Amino acid sequence: MDNLSRLAIHTMTTKPWDLPTAVAKFSAAGVPGVGVWRQWLAGRPLAESRAMLADNGLHAVSLVRGGFFPGLNAAERTAALDDTRRALDEAAAVGAPQVVLVCGARPELSLPENRRQITEGVAACLDHARQTGVKLALEPLHPMYADCRSAINTIGQCNDMIDQLGDTWLGIAADVYHIWWDPQLESEIARAGRRIIGFHVCDWMTPTADFLNDRGLMGEGCIDIPGIRGLVEKAGFDGPIEVEIFSTRHWARDQDQFLADIITAYKTKV
Ligand code: ZN
Numbered sequence: 001m002d003n004l005s006r007l008a009i010h011t012m013t014t015k016p017w018d019l020p021t022a023v024a025k026f027s028a029a030g031v032p033g034v035g036v037w038r039q040w041l042a043g044r045p046l047a048e049s050r051a052m053l054a055d056n057g058l059h060a061v062s063l064v065r066g067g068f069f070p071g072l073n074a075a076e077r078t079a080a081l082d083d084t085r086r087a088l089d090e091a092a093a094v095g096a097p098q099v100v101l102v103c104g105a106r107p108e109l110s111l112p113e114n115r116r117q118i119t120e121g122v123a124a125c126l127d128h129a130r131q132t133g134v135k136l137a138l139e140p141l142h143p144m145y146a147d148c149r150s151a152i153n154t155i156g157q158c159n160d161m162i163d164q165l166g167d168t169w170l171g172i173a174a175d176v177y178h179i180w181w182d183p184q185l186e187s188e189i190a191r192a193g194r195r196i197i198g199f200h201v202c203d204w205m206t207p208t209a210d211f212l213n214d215r216g217l218m219g220e221g222c223i224d225i226p227g228i229r230g231l232v233e234k235a236g237f238d239g240p241i242e243v244e245i246f247s248t249r250h251w252a253r254d255q256d257q258f259l260a261d262i263i264t265a266y267k268t269k270v
Helices: 019-029 046-055 074-094 111-132 155-165 185-195 225-234 255-269
Strands: 007-010 033-037 059-067 098-102 135-138 170-175 196-201 241-243
Touching (some): 007 255, 019 046, 046 074, 059 074, 059 111, 074 098, 098 170, 155 185, 185 196, 185 225, 196 225, 241 255
């Protein structure tokens, strides 16, 4: 019998389901972990969402997301810090141990300036992370997003930032979709060691029809998911394996069947 104890699914993966539906379906399927996107918390008190998870035997493994630090002026940068601190508060309220950071980028700014503002923004949120007891997880994004979603694109950049800022309240979320192409992946994951606090899985479709919403189910594409899992586990990671699939194609399917397929793929392709 395959063990699902480390399986978590992001609410975005089954986007057509609201939180009560997702929680009931995940619970019935034996999925213990949920990666909670903030939109799924809207419209009800945070304590109610936390109770809904607990009553179904589930737990939040991450809250997505904070970040988007670079801005064209001080007001924009301050708004991003406030929003990330609010994300930390929300994570604490629902019992999620980490907030995933999509670090941001503005095409109007140079890459070095984007990266400087990101490091400054992360540093400015560490104290609030300590106060809430929630870690910040840097998620490097595929470089196709370096213009407007994140100028942090490799595990190596995350390691450099953590060398600078410390690892007490800062870690790395390694998402196979974003890092599979990196020739330095093996050495930088080894260098990261226990800084890796999140592991996200999906697959890379060829051709990729949409830069955002055409991720594959594990096994549909070309990523060596078991190989990368082996690297993060060799580095010491033993936390949840979070299924994060943005896919217009899969969202259009019967979500019960999709959930069954996710569990099969988790057992056989991860
Ligand atoms: Zn991810």
